[in-house]
Amino acid sequence: MNRLRIWWSKLRHYAGAVWAENIKEWKLELTYKADFARGLIDPVVYLLPYLLYGVALVGGRSSENLQRLVGTSDIITFITLGYVFIGFLNMALWAMGFSLRKEQFYGTLESVFAAPVPRWVFTMGMSLHSILHQLLMIAVQIVFILAVFSIRINPLGLLPTLLVIALMLVALYGIGMFMASFTLIFKQGWLVSEALSSILMILTPIAYPLAVLPAFMQQAALFVPTTYGILTARHFLMGEKISFTLNDALLRLALLSLLWVAFGLLVFALIERQTRRAGTLSHY
Amino acid sequence: MADSTHPNPGPPALLCDNVVKLFRRGRGLKKKVVRALDGASLTIPQGELFGLLGPNGAGKTTLVRCIATLLIPDSGTIRLFGHDVFTDSLFCRQRIGLLTSGERTLYWKLSARDNLRFFAALYGLHGRDRDRRIDYLLELLGLREVANERLERYSSGMKQKVSLARALLHDPDILLLDEPTLGLDPQFGRFIRQFIKEELNRKQGKTILLTTHYMDEADELCDRIAFINRGKIVATRTPAEFKREIPHKEILEVRCLGQPDTTGLKHLDGIEQVQADFRDGITTLRLVMPKAEKVLSEVIELLRPQVRLLGIDVKEPTLEDVFIYMTGTSLGADTKEEIQ
Numbered sequence: 001m002n003r004l005r006i007w008w009s010k011l012r013h014y015a016g017a018v019w020a021e022n023i024k025e026w027k028l029e030l031t032y033k034a035d036f037a038r039g040l041i042d043p044v045v046y047l048l049p050y051l052l053y054g055v056a057l058v059g060g061r062s063s064e065n066l067q068r069l070v071g072t073s074d075i076i077t078f079i080t081l082g083y084v085f086i087g088f089l090n091m092a093l094w095a096m097g098f099s100l101r102k103e104q105f106y107g108t109l110e111s112v113f114a115a116p117v118p119r120w121v122f123t124m125g126m127s128l129h130s131i132l133h134q135l136l137m138i139a140v141q142i143v144f145i146l147a148v149f150s151i152r153i154n155p156l157g158l159l160p161t162l163l164v165i166a167l168m169l170v171a172l173y174g175i176g177m178f179m180a181s182f183t184l185i186f187k188q189g190w191l192v193s194e195a196l197s198s199i200l201m202i203l204t205p206i207a208y209p210l211a212v213l214p215a216f217m218q219q220a221a222l223f224v225p226t227t228y229g230i231l232t233a234r235h236f237l238m239g240e241k242i243s244f245t246l247n248d249a250l251l252r253l254a255l256l257s258l259l260w261v262a263f264g265l266l267v268f269a270l271i272e273r274q275t276r277r278a279g280t281l282s283h284y
Numbered sequence: 285m286a287d288s289t290h291p292n293p294g295p296p297a298l299l300c301d302n303v304v305k306l307f308r309r310g311r312g313l314k315k316k317v318v319r320a321l322d323g324a325s326l327t328i329p330q331g332e333l334f335g336l337l338g339p340n341g342a343g344k345t346t347l348v349r350c351i352a353t354l355l356i357p358d359s360g361t362i363r364l365f366g367h368d369v370f371t372d373s374l375f376c377r378q379r380i381g382l383l384t385s386g387e388r389t390l391y392w393k394l395s396a397r398d399n400l401r402f403f404a405a406l407y408g409l410h411g412r413d414r415d416r417r418i419d420y421l422l423e424l425l426g427l428r429e430v431a432n433e434r435l436e437r438y439s440s441g442m443k444q445k446v447s448l449a450r451a452l453l454h455d456p457d458i459l460l461l462d463e464p465t466l467g468l469d470p471q472f473g474r475f476i477r478q479f480i481k482e483e484l485n486r487k488q489g490k491t492i493l494l495t496t497h498y499m500d501e502a503d504e505l506c507d508r509i510a511f512i513n514r515g516k517i518v519a520t521r522t523p524a525e526f527k528r529e530i531p532h533k534e535i536l537e538v539r540c541l542g543q544p545d546t547t548g549l550k551h552l553d554g555i556e557q558v559q560a561d562f563r564d565g566i567t568t569l570r571l572v573m574p575k576a577e578k579v580l581s582e583v584i585e586l587l588r589p590q591v592r593l594l595g596i597d598v599k600e601p602t603l604e605d606v607f608i609y610m611t612g613t614s615l616g617a618d619t620k621e622e623i624q
Contacts, residue, residue: 017405
């Protein structure tokens with residue numbers, strides 16, 4: 001009973017720390033109001049060229065070739081649903097590392113790391129803020145696309161989609177931890193993010209079906225969590241054909257999550273320890 | 285070995301035993317190893333206000349950062365209330381209140397209250413308990429009126445008060461105060477010193493490790509002081525004991541315009557040490573000797589042809605004199621980059 005109480009108190013403490021980090025990030029973000037407003041427009045601005053390019057190439061909204069490849073012809077909905085996941089991928093590759101970098105820039109990283117919470121709890125708070133931020137961006141995108149292009153999705157597909165996204169986010173947290181580690185050890189950690197981002201953007205079938213990639217890249221794509229997110233989301237929301245069942249997707253994502261989280265935490269712990277040995281934790 | 289003078293029962297609040305910290309800088313042929321801590325040992329009993337006095341680069345901040353688990357030493361042991369700070373890190377961090385030197389340890393774009401709310405959550409405080417604690421600390425430190433203003437509008441002294449409030453949020457058992465009055469104007473410096481001594485140590489009974497390179501601050505506040513120089517704890521005594529370290533000695537302080545050659549002074553009979561501090565065109569010479577009046581005329585004779593004398597005084601040894609006497613280094617010196 002006593003042990004249970006200790007665990008409960010610890011859980012409450014850690015959950016409070018995660019939430020506080022999220023709130024603090026929102027408050028800091030909202031102090032730069034013009035930048036925040038620009039950030040709300042960005043997702044729409046970046047999405048539009050994809051859509052217009054697709055429509056121009058196909059010669060309309062409906063593509064027979066797309067229908068043949070994935071079982072659905074609506075290129076606008078296809079790209080919009082895929083594009084949503086770029087944000088999630090960017091969140092993992094950039095947001096957490098950038099948050100740590102900001103703490104170094106503010107000079108607050110050591111004060112935060114001196115607190116009695118494991119350091120991964122703090123990064124989890126950063127991750128929560130990034131996810132909520134991303135959801136806000138998606139909401140803006142969806143409202144815009146609904147208003148201008150009217151996307152057609154199956155509302156019954158929302159529940160399994162959210163389930164897959166939730167699991168995908170766990171795996172992305174692992175990737176985020178891994179990427180954030182580079183921020184601690186290399187002051188130009190963004191180079192790694194840039195390289196990995198380029199590779200994952202090609203492997204993730206955002207604006208094209210997986211089938212157009214060479215066979216070895218299709219295999220490689222199956223190790224990227226967002227691939228499952230995109231394919232299953234499009235499967236349930238607009239009927240894209242996929243080569244695996246929902247259970248397969250969940251199982252593979254669970255495995256990927258386990259691997260990425262374990263790998264991310266391990267690398268983060270090792271590098272964070274190394275920076276405390278080298279005395280470079282707060283170096284900017 | 286760590287010294288072992290702690291009158292209180294139970295484990296000491298802090299025990300550092302033979303702590304070594306090396307920093308490796310550069311690569312290849314340019315690689316340097318800086319020995320920041322060279323077997324530092326000290327023991328602080330519960331409830332003591334302990335000062336770590338040394339010049340810039342002596343290793344004070346490095347030791348504090350090791351205790352706070354922000355740095356991992358190359359060897360040695362650090363125990364807090366009997367717990368190893370590295371194997372029992374969360375326990376120790378919960379009992380430490382850390383005030384690091386420098387202003388940029390808070391979020392300047394947030395208000396004092398928002399800063400404290402954020403850090404309170406990291407220290408496990410929630411809801412009404414958290415709000416009551418924050419209100420209490422803001423009141424105690426005279427920040428209540430400005431609590432909702434962004435820190436970027438605060439003066440350095442006010443920011444330091446918020447940092448102090450943050451260090452006290454979780455009512456820690458031990459406070460690590462790293463140069464708490466550095467860069468503050470005299471009024472804020474006085475407030476912080478009084479707050480540390482009267483409120484935190486005397487009234488609340490907290491154990492405090494205070495690092496400083498201000499001799500007066502250490503003398504005024506600390507129950508015991510350790511001299512640290514080039515990463516080593518040179519000696520640990522009470523301020524009074526330290527001053528008795530130069531028995532039957534007097535300090536002849538000479539102020540003069542310009543920079544005199546002190547070689548001749550060093551050879552005068554009876555003079556044991558000569559320290560010269562040149563600032564704004566004025567040199568202050570401090571000569572250690574058994575009896576000042578015996579060499580006074582010779583000192584004047586030597587200096588008069590070189591510089592214009594502004595004043596001569598005979599003084600009791602200060603902590604700084606003792607520090608120089610023991611280490612040969614001034615507290616105002618910068619001893620960084622000691623290469624192994």
